[in-house]
Every structure is written in C-alpha cells, then in structure tokens.
Amino acid sequence: xxxxxxxxxxxxxxxxxxxxxxxxxxxxxxxxxxxxxxxxxxxxxxxxxxxxxxxxxxxxxxxxxxxxxxxxxxxxxxxxxxxxxxxxxxxxxxxxxxxxxxxxxxxxxxxxxxxxxxxxxxxxxxxxxxxxxxxxxxxxxxxxxxxxxxxxxxxxxxxxxxxxxxxxxxxxxxxxxxxxxxxxxxxxxxxxxxxxxxxxxxxxxxxxxxxxxxxxxxxxxxxxxxxxxxxxxxxxxxxxxxxxxxxxxxxxxxxxxxxxxxxxxxxxxxxxxxxxxxxxxxxxxxxxxxxxxxxxxxxxxxxxxxxxxxxxxxxxxxxxxxxxxxxxxxxxxxxxxxxxxxxxxxxxxxxxxxxxxxxxxxxxxxxxxxxxxxxxxxxxxxxxxxxxxxxxxxxxxxxxxxxxxxxxxxxxxxxxxxxxxxxxxxxxxxxxxxxxxxxxxxxxxxxxxxxxxxxxxxxxxxxxxxxxxxxxxxxxxxxxxxxxxxxxxxxxxxxxxxxxxxxxxxxxxxxxxxxxxxxxxxxxxxxxxxxxxxxxxxxxxxxxxxxxxxxxxxxxxxxxxxx
Amino acid sequence: xxxxxxxxxxxxxxxxxxxxxxxxxxxxxxxxxxxxxxxxxxxxxxxxxxxxxxxxxxxxxxxxxxxxxxxxxxxxxxxxxxxxxxxxxxxxxxxxxxxxxxxxxxxxxxxxxxxxxxxxxxxxxxxxxxxxxxxxxxxxxxxxxxxxxxxxxxxxxxxxxxxxxxxxxxxxxxxxxxxxxxxxxxxxxxxxxxxxxxxxxxxxxxxxxxxxxxxxxxxxxxxxxxxxxxxxxxxxxxxxxxxxxxxxxxxxxxxxxxxxxxxxxxxxxxxxxxxxxxxxxxxxxxxxxxxxxxxxxxxxxxxxxxxxxxxxxxxxxxxxxxxxxxxxxxxxxxx
Numbered sequence: 001x002x003x004x005x006x007x008x009x010x011x012x013x014x015x016x017x018x019x020x021x022x023x024x025x026x027x028x029x030x031x032x033x034x035x036x037x038x039x040x041x042x043x044x045x046x047x048x049x050x051x052x053x054x055x056x057x058x059x060x061x062x063x064x065x066x067x068x069x070x071x072x073x074x075x076x077x078x079x080x081x082x083x084x085x086x087x088x089x090x091x092x093x094x095x096x097x098x099x100x101x102x103x104x105x106x107x108x109x110x111x112x113x114x115x116x117x118x119x120x121x122x123x124x125x126x127x128x129x130x131x132x133x134x135x136x137x138x139x140x141x142x143x144x145x146x147x148x149x150x151x152x153x154x155x156x157x158x159x160x161x162x163x164x165x166x167x168x169x170x171x172x173x174x175x176x177x178x179x180x181x182x183x184x185x186x187x188x189x190x191x192x193x194x195x196x197x198x199x200x201x202x203x204x205x206x207x208x209x210x211x212x213x214x215x216x217x218x219x220x221x222x223x224x225x226x227x228x229x230x231x232x233x234x235x236x237x238x239x240x241x242x243x244x245x246x247x248x249x250x251x252x253x254x255x256x257x258x259x260x261x262x263x264x265x266x267x268x269x270x271x272x273x274x275x276x277x278x279x280x281x282x283x284x285x286x287x288x289x290x291x292x293x294x295x296x297x298x299x300x301x302x303x304x305x306x307x308x309x310x311x312x313x314x315x316x317x318x319x320x321x322x323x324x325x326x327x328x329x330x331x332x333x334x335x336x337x338x339x340x341x342x343x344x345x346x347x348x349x350x351x352x353x354x355x356x357x358x359x360x361x362x363x364x365x366x367x368x369x370x371x372x373x374x375x376x377x378x379x380x381x382x383x384x385x386x387x388x389x390x391x392x393x394x395x396x397x398x399x400x401x402x403x404x405x406x407x408x409x410x411x412x413x414x415x416x417x418x419x420x421x422x423x424x425x426x427x428x429x430x431x432x433x434x435x436x437x438x439x440x441x442x443x444x445x446x447x448x449x450x451x452x453x454x455x456x457x458x459x460x461x462x463x464x465x466x467x468x469x470x471x472x473x474x475x476x477x478x479x480x481x482x483x484x485x486x487x488x489x490x491x492x493x494x495x496x497x498x499x500x501x502x503x504x505x506x507x508x509x510x511x512x513x514x515x516x517x518x519x520x521x522x523x524x525x526x527x528x529x530x531x532x533x534x535x536x537x538x539x540x541x542x543x544x545x546x547x548x549x550x551x552x553x554x555x556x557x558x559x560x561x562x563x
Numbered sequence: 564x565x566x567x568x569x570x571x572x573x574x575x576x577x578x579x580x581x582x583x584x585x586x587x588x589x590x591x592x593x594x595x596x597x598x599x600x601x602x603x604x605x606x607x608x609x610x611x612x613x614x615x616x617x618x619x620x621x622x623x624x625x626x627x628x629x630x631x632x633x634x635x636x637x638x639x640x641x642x643x644x645x646x647x648x649x650x651x652x653x654x655x656x657x658x659x660x661x662x663x664x665x666x667x668x669x670x671x672x673x674x675x676x677x678x679x680x681x682x683x684x685x686x687x688x689x690x691x692x693x694x695x696x697x698x699x700x701x702x703x704x705x706x707x708x709x710x711x712x713x714x715x716x717x718x719x720x721x722x723x724x725x726x727x728x729x730x731x732x733x734x735x736x737x738x739x740x741x742x743x744x745x746x747x748x749x750x751x752x753x754x755x756x757x758x759x760x761x762x763x764x765x766x767x768x769x770x771x772x773x774x775x776x777x778x779x780x781x782x783x784x785x786x787x788x789x790x791x792x793x794x795x796x797x798x799x800x801x802x803x804x805x806x807x808x809x810x811x812x813x814x815x816x817x818x819x820x821x822x823x824x825x826x827x828x829x830x831x832x833x834x835x836x837x838x839x840x841x842x843x844x845x846x847x848x849x850x851x852x853x854x855x856x857x858x859x860x861x862x863x864x865x866x867x868x869x870x871x872x873x874x875x876x877x878x879x880x881x882x883x884x885x886x887x888x889x890x891x892x893x894x895x896x897x898x
Contacts, residue, residue: 016654113872236680251778287798287820348819349745351780400799 001051001056001064003029003081004156007123008042008218025064027073029079044222045081046154050093050133052115055124055518057084057134058149060140060537074140074148083221084130086153086228086406087203089174090194094372094406095131103311104331105296105374109200109230114503117193124517132408134302135307139365142302143539151407152224152265154394155231155368163463164318165201166231167289168401173383174199188394190394197382197394201231203329206405208237208263224265227371229405232286236295238264238371238407239280242272244355248280262372265408270415276361278410281314282353283373283405290375291348292317293332293402297356301367304459305541306486311372315354334377336400341379341387348376349454359377364422371407378403401483426542427457428525428534436527442525444506447531447546455533457545460484461558463550468504474513475501510536590745633682636674638642640665646670671760704862708855713847719839726836730787733806736829738777739783740768746823757815762813767827776825808875835883841852 007013018032029045034042058380063069086093091111096367100106114123126132130151137149150461157164173179178191179199188195195295200415206227209220220226227236241261247253262268268277281295294316300309313322313329322329352373360529362369365498377400386393393399404449414422423431427514439447447453448468456463462483467475477499504513510521522544534542568831601607646666650658658666686692713721722729740762742755758775781796794802798820808814808828816823839846 285820287796287801351745394679562648 001026001053003045004048004085005033006044006046006218006221008044010214014039015381027063027065027076032075032352033080034076034382040263042218044083046156047081047084047151048156049088049090049158050084051091051111051128052113052123053128054114055127058127058130058136060127060136063425069140069148071144071146074146078150080150082150082224083154083226084133084151085158085203086130086157087155087230089157089199090158091198091200091500092203093128093130095129096125097131098125100309100311101134102153103298103309105372105402105404107398108198108404111194111198113194114196115192117190121364122348122517126516126518129300130438131300131309134308134368135302135309138300138302138368138501139305139539140172141305141366142366143305144539146382148336150409152221152226153228153406154221154226155228156205157202159202166204167201168379168384168489170229170387171199171385174202182388182523186382186385186389186394187537188396195396197397200401201381203231205230206235207469219406224408226265227264227405229409230401232289232375232403233407234289234292234373234403235284236371236373236405236407237282238278238410240266240268240277240369240410240412242269242278244278244280248513262410264410266410268412270409271363271412276358277369278355278357279314279369279410280353280355281370281371281373283315283350283371284351285349286373290343291345291350292352293348293374293376294329295352295354296372296374296469297369298372299358299360299367299369301362301365303362303365304423304543305538306459306543308484308486310360310484312356314356315352317349317352317376332376334400336377336379336430338379338383338385338393338399339387341384343376343378345391347377364418367412368409370409371405375403377401412541413428420521425541426532428523428542429540429544431525431527431532432543432558434527436525436532438509439524439531440509440515441506443526444509444511447524449506449509454547454549456545457486457543458545459486459541459543463553465546467501472503472505473501474504477498480554564689585767591637595678615796620624627744628633630787636671638670638846642670643650643667644894647665704859705855708858709851715848718846718850721850722839725849728849729842730834730836732791733788734784734787734830734832735806736788736831737784737805737808738827738829739779740772740786740825741779742776742823742825746777752818759815760824762825765813766814777822780821797824802811802872 001024007147007384014036022028022032023374024384033043033045046055059069061069061441063073067073084093086310087109092109094108095103095106096110096112097106099104099381108561112123112125112128114121130153132148133149135150137147137151138336141147151523153182156164157174161172161176161180163172164174165171171185173185173196174460175196176193177184178189179185179196185196186243188197190196206229207217207220208227209216209227227238232519237257239257239261239364241257244257244261247260250256257263261280271277279297281297283295285292295314297312297314298309300307302308316329320329321333332347335346337343358367358369361518380393380398382397382402383399413455448466450468450470452465452467454463460483462485463478464476464480465478467477500511502515505509506512510523513520513522521534523536524531524533526532532542532544533544533546534540536546643663647658647663650662650666680686740755740758741867742751744751747754762769762772762775766791777818787795788796790806791804793805801819801824808817808826808831810828810831813825813827815825817826818824818837834865869886
C-alpha cells in the first residue's frame with residue numbers, strides 16, 4: 001500500500017519526508033501533500049504495486065480510515081495521485097484474468113498474493129487492478145458525480161537492490177540474496193511468501209515532454225502524458241480526436257495530431273454530432289528486443305452502474321485478417337526455441353501505426369480508451385536461466401511472454417445535455433418510492449431455491465437463466481456471448497459455460513455469492529407482480545428483472561451493442 | 564640493599580698489591596681475592612651503577628600508573644555526548660533521559676561483551692575482524708597519501724601524460740537513408756545495396772534522395788551524436804559500425820535494430836582530451852587516487868619484505884575432492 005512521491009524542484013523539498021511512522025493512511029499523505037503544495041513544494045504521488053494491495057488501492061465505498069468515499073476524497077486523490085504503476089518486479093497491475101475473461105492477453109505477469117504470506121488469508125482481486133478501477137471510476141462518476149480513478153500509467157522496478165534488471169536476459173533479482181543467485185531464483189525460493197520465480201524484470205516509464213528537464217518531465221507526469229512498458233524501450237503514441245483521415249501518413253503527423261486532438265492522459269474534446277471519436281496509435285519496437293505483434297485499444301464504459309470493457313485489435317504485423325465477426329486477429333505464432341531459450345525477429349514488425357474509430361460509440365455514456373502494444377513471444381527469464389542450469393523451465397510460470405507497452409488513457413465524457421438526456425436506469429431508491437417491497441429470507445427462498453429463474457439484465461438486454469439448487473449451488477446458463485458482460489463478468493458467470501456453478505446462500509434479506517474473496521449480494525424487490533433485483537456492486541441500481549421463459553434467446557432484431 | 568662502591572677498597576687493594584720494593588719484601592706478593600677481582604671488573608661496576616640509578620628512580624621518581632583495570636568501564640561526559648550525536652544524526656529529536664539511559668546501557672553492554680569476547684580469545688582467527696583491521700590499514704595509508712595535497716603545477720604535469728583517461732567521446736553528425744524491414748523483409752539489405760549504387764554519386768542534399776529509402780520514424784539527420792546516444796536510438800551494433808565511418812561519401816549498408824541504412828557523415832570529431840581547466844576537479848581526484856594506490860603499494864611492499872611467507876605448491880594440493888557447499892537458504896528479510 002505504498003506510494004512513490006516525486007518533487008518537481010530539488011530546491012523545494014520539505015525537511016523530512018512523510019513516512020508510515022507519521023501515518024499509514026493515504027488520506028493523511030494527501031493532506032500532507034496539499035500542505036506541501038501550499039508551501040511551494042510541488043509534488044505528486046504514484047500508486048505503487050496495486051496488484052498486491054488486497055483490494056485497498058482502488059476502494060469504492062470506504063476509504064482507508066473507514067469513512068465513506070465522497071467527492072472530497074475523490075478530489076484529494078485526483079489532486080495528488082494521478083498515476084498508477086502498472087508494471088513492476090512484483091507483477092503487473094493492468095488487469096486479472098478473472099476480471100477480464102475475454103482478454104486473451106490478460107494473464108501477463110499475474111502476481112496475486114499477500115506480502116508476508118499471512119496464514120489463513122488470500123487476497124482480494126477486486127480493487128487491485130487499474131483497468132477495473134478506471135471502469136469503477138466511471139460508474140462512480142455516473143452514480144455519484146465524482147471519479148477518483150482518472151489515473152495514468154507508469155512503470156517502475158521496486159527493486160530492493162541498487163541495480164535494476166529491465167530485460168529478461170539479465171534478470172538478476174531484486175531482493176539481495178533472497179533472489180540474488182541463479183540457483184536461489186530457479187529453486188523457487190520462498191521469499192516473504194512469494195516463489196521468486198514469479199518475479200520478473202522491472203517496467204519503465206516513458207514521458208512525452210517538451211524537453212528533458214526535471215520541470216518539463218514532472219509537468220508531463222502531472223498531465224498524464226506518460227506510458228509504461230514491461231521493460232524494453234518500446235515507444236508508443238496515442239492521440240484522440242474527431243477525425244484522423246489521412247493524418248497518419250503525413251510526415252509531420254505528430255504535429256497535426258497535437259493540433260487536431262488530444263494526447264494520452266487527456267480528455268477528448270466534445271464530439272461533433274453523430275461523430276464517434278477516432279484514435280491514432282503508433283508503436284516502435286526497442287531496437288534490441290522483439291518485433292511488435294499488434295497494437296490494441298482497450299475501451300471501458302459504464303451504464304447504470306454496470307461497467308464494461310472490450311479490447312480491439314487496431315494495427316498488427318503481417319498479413320493477418322481480423323475475424324469477420326469478432327474483429328479479433330489471430331495470434332502471431334512464435335519463434336521461441338524453448339530448449340535454447342532463443343527467438344528470432346523473423347515475424348512481427350518494427351513499427352506499427354493505425355487509425356481506429358469506435359464502432360460501438362454511444363455518446364451518452366462515459367468511456368475511456370487506452371493503447372496496448374504487444375511484442376512477439378520471447379523467452380521469459382525463467383526459461384533462459386533454466387537453460388543456464390540445464391533444467392526444464394518451471395511449470396508455475398509462462399515459458400514465453402509478450403513484452404508490452406500501455407499508454408495512459410484518453411477519456412470521453414458526454415456533454416451536460418447528453419448526460420441529461422440519458423435514461424436514468426432503475427434505482428433501488430426509485431423502486432422503494434414506487435412502493436416496492438424488499439423480499440426477506442423466506443420470500444427469497446420461496447422465489448429461487450430449488451427453482452430455475454430467467455433473468456434479464458435491463459442494461460444490456462441480455463437474458464439468461466439461473467438454476468438454484470436446494471443444496472446451495474447456483475448455475476448461470478444460456479449466456480449470449482455476443483452481449484458484453486458487466487464488470488467482473490467472469491465471476492458473474494463463474495463456470496456457467498462449463499456447467500460448474502458456484503455456491504450461494506440466503507441471509508439477511510439477500511442472495512449472497514462469494515467469488516474469489518469478494519462477496520456479492522443480490523437484493524430482490526417486488527413491485528406489483530414484477531421481481532426486480534439489485535446487485536451490490538452496481539451503485540444503487542436495480543438492473544435485473546425476473547422474466548418468463550423466453551421463446552427465443554437470441555432474437556434477430558435485438559441490438560447487441562451499443563445498447 | 565644499597566652497596567656503595569667502596570673506593571677505599573680499591574685503594575686498599577692497590578696498597579696491598581703495591582710492592583714497596585719487590586726486592587725488599589721477603590714474602591712473595593699474593594693475588595687479590597675473588598671479590599676484590601670482581602669489584603675491579605668495569606662491567607660489574609657499571610652494573611652496580613645501573614642498580615643504583617634505577618633504584619633511586621624507583622624510590623624517588625613519580626609513582627607508577629595503576630594498570631588498566633579490566634573490570635572497570637568508565638564513560639566520560641564526552642562519550643555520552645557522542646552517543647547523543649549518533650542519535651541526532653539519525654534525524655531524531657534530542658534524546659530524553661530515558662532514551663539516553665537506554666543508549667548508555669547498550670554501549671556498556673557492547674563494551675562488556677567485547678571485553679569478555681577478547682578474554683575468551685574470540686578475536687583470534689576471526690575473518691571479519693581481520694578484514695576490518697586490514698581495512699583500517701588502508702584508511703591509514705589513504706590518510707598518508709592525502710597528507711600533501713597536490714599543487715596546480717603537479718596536476719598539470721600529471722595531466723599532460725595522463726590526459727587520455729579523461730577523453731570525451733567522439734561526436735558525429737550524419738544523415739541517413741532508411742530501408743525498413745517491415746517493407747522489404749528478407750530483401751532489405753539488397754534494397755539498401757541497390758540504392759547505394761544509385762546514390763553513390765549524389766551529394767547529401769540532392770533532391771532525388773527524397774524518393775529513395777523509406778520514411779524513418781525518428782530523425783533523418785543527427786547532429787553531434789555520441790556512440791552512447793546512437794546505441795540507444797538504433798542499437799549497439801549500429802553505433803559501433805557508425806563510428807568507424809568518415810565524412811565525404813554515402814556508405815553502408817549498416818544494420819540497425821530497425822533495418823538497414825545508408826549513411827552520409829557530415830562531420831566527425833574524434834574523442835578529444837579536454838583542456839585542463841575543463842576537468843581540473845576530476846584530475847585532482849584521479850591524481851589523489853593514483854597517489855593513494857602508489858603509497859599503498861610501496862607501504863605494502865615494505866611490510867611484505869619483512870615477512871617470510873610459506874605456501875605449499877598449489878599443484879600439489881588436492882582440490883578435486885572438494886564438494887560445493889549446498890545453496891544457503893537464508894531467513895527471509897522483511898519487505
């Protein structure tokens with residue numbers, strides 16, 4: 001739960017730094033930082049190692065002092081802590097496979113554990129990853145009027161040695177003798193509860209600034225014109241604007257892009273009527289690393305307390321054509337020789353550039369977009385060092401990885417008029433006002449236990465069935481894969497596609513499911529003869545209706561997206 | 564017991580020995596008795612003199628200092644001030660009396676334990692202690708080396724012969740034509756070579772050049788670049804090859820991490836040794852460092868020459884039968 005603090009001017013620093021001896025609460029740190037700023041010491045904070053924060057880095061309801069999060073808290077965070085470290089030696093914090101089940105590249109350097117390995121506990125995934133935080137921030141903005149998580153991305157090391165390895169080819173560890181010899185590393189030495197083979201080289205921060213001076217770099221960080229890499233010097237550019245036709249091929253396209261749009265870390269200007277935002281993406285490989293595989297844009301948006309994400313392939317190497325229906329581009333293949341731990345740059349590209357317009361744009365919904373560029377597969381350090389020792393690569397980590405870079409996001413916010421014109425969605429408060437009654441345990445038992453219910457997600461129009469056994473297990477089936485699923489969707493489905501199901505219980509007037517380490521409660525309300533349900537992570541909205549068994553699961557005229 | 568040399572004895576001895584007239588006395592002259600002979604020995608006389616002097620000093624001189632009592636630990640006010648200084652140096656506010664007491668206890672404990680350890684001979688054969696003592700000798704020699712700071716004249720003279728180590732990297736200004744691996748794939752080098760044939764006769768600013776090669780994502784012209792900068796931009800192999808080129812013609816193709824390049828070097832400035840004034844501080848540091856090494860080397864040679872060292876022939880020592888120690892599992896340090 002650390003933050004890294006940077007000062008703009010070496011001559012304007014306090015006598016003593018703020019440390020955990022003063023307080024271990026970020027709220028107190030931000031208060032101190034506000035005071036520093038008043039005293040003329042300009043500074044910023046970076047959220048550090050979110051993936052190990054056990055859900056503390058991006059809370060939704062309560063802050064670290066147990067107080068409800070409000071606009072003031074969000075403003076304090078936005079003033080002081082605008083950047084998140086998305087990659088470091090102890091893992092990546094972009095997203096987690098259970099949060100992003102449709103992102104086939106989401107399993108990059110996933111390190112989810114509790115520092116010190118305390119007995120009897122395992123970590124919360126929700127609240128520990130920045131893509132979900134960006135989405136939650138939009139949901140909070142829509143529901144409550146403030147967004148504490150408009151954060152940009154940087155990379156870092158967190159090496160506890162003075163020297164830092166950035167590349168798979170020279171990973172010398174980061175914790176002195178705990179991972180300092182190849183034998184120690186490759187024997188899976190358990191350090192503070194962590195198998196050190198899960199460590200990986202440091203990330204880097206890239207900054208687009210006017211000049212290479214401290215002040216200019218600091219200012220660029222404050223405005224989030226930053227990107228992160230997983231270690232190699234991959235360079236990326238990302239611009240958003242109304243129209244980029246013919247720009248990408250101009251020799252001075254960067255100048256044109258700055259003039260006609262906004263760079264990474266910024267807010268899109270208002271879009272002309274009927275126009276979807278366009279983005280220019282550009283990436284160049286590190287001259288000493290692997291070629292590039294593809295550039296993607298990750299889009300996140302929110303509606304009525306549910307948030308969604310989708311990853312689009314925008315530019316790619318080679319002659320691959322995207323799938324006609326999903327738009328996805330096939331994997332690039334691999335040149336990695338696992339035995340020799342080598343690769344060749346005979347696939348992939350040196351440079352990628354593209355323009356993309358959002359094909360699913362809904363001007364009434366808040367959204368963010370960020371760039372992700374991937375290299376071709378290259379051997380992970382564990383494969384390389386296994387070769388050194390003459391042993392097989394370990395089975396608990398990937399043998400090859402695709403190094404990558406992420407740009408800070410660009411945000412879209414609907415204008416006041418559009419926001420005002422948008423439908424409100426059903427809120428629990430509305431239901432109560434209309435005279436709905438909340439079902440108690442007995443009524444809930446009567447409604448679901450030993451039964452199957454068909455449920456409609458009124459935000460997406462998705463209709464699916466839920467089977468509730470008497471022995472306390474529930475299964476979600478009949479899922480329409482072409483309709484985007486709300487946040488933490490994989491957990492919502494929880495093995496539904498394979499028929500695995502998950503446990504549920506009825507208590508305290510709610511149907512409770514525990515997924516990972518997080519509890520979700522669904523409260524059901526009866527309004528007339530309709531049953532409407534609200535899920536606890538949907539910001540006061542009641543987005544689910546029990547519906548009669550449908551005749552068709554996939555009506556031809558049903559809009560899939562936008563919805 | 565004080566025995567004063569009895570000078571009278573000597574006279575008496577001589578009297579006894581003195582013949583009035585060798586021809587007159589009837590009895591033959593007798594040999595002096597052994598005590599008397601002893602007393603005649605100058606060595607003995609000096610011995611007696613020495614005993615007198617030391618004896619007098621012992622009784623009349625200043626009383627001897629009491630021997631250091633090994634069971635007594637005395638801290639002075641200055642010692643306590645030193646403890647407080649170390650406390651303050653950690654950025655803490657002034658220590659309270661309780662904190663001072665605790666510091667004193669720690670210091671006393673350390674003193675007691677180290678004395679006990681010495682008494683048990685634990686300081687013998689301790690590698691860490693030996694290392695530390697050797698290090699202290701190093702510090703001593705470093706201090707000696709720094710005793711006489713160099714004059715500006717000395718530094719200049721030294722710089723004149725040792726300037727090379729301060730050489731600045733070479734600089735190069737060049738323009739290049741880029742041939743992209745993305746566009747030409749396996750034929751990229753060929754494409755560059757073919758282009759070289761076409762441009763070889765062209766000056767670097769010829770308008771035809773605009774249509775040769777591919778757009779490069781960074782710069783077409785690099786002014787005043789160093790090898791390190793170019794290694795970062797293009798890759799290390801390219802930087803090495805680049806700085807072997809010289810101005811005046813299109814050369815290549817040279818390979819980078821991005822493809823192949825034809826290069827026209829506009830200007831090349833070899834690494835130069837700066838003027839003394841530019842690097843005066845660095846020179847002083849380097850000079851002191853060299854002086855320190857010199858002092859250390861000579862001092863050690865002198866010390867070494869006084870020792871006889873015996874080592875068995877290395878080839879005759881059995882190293883084969885050694886087993887490598889198992890990887891040491893360490894207790895995890897806290898985060």
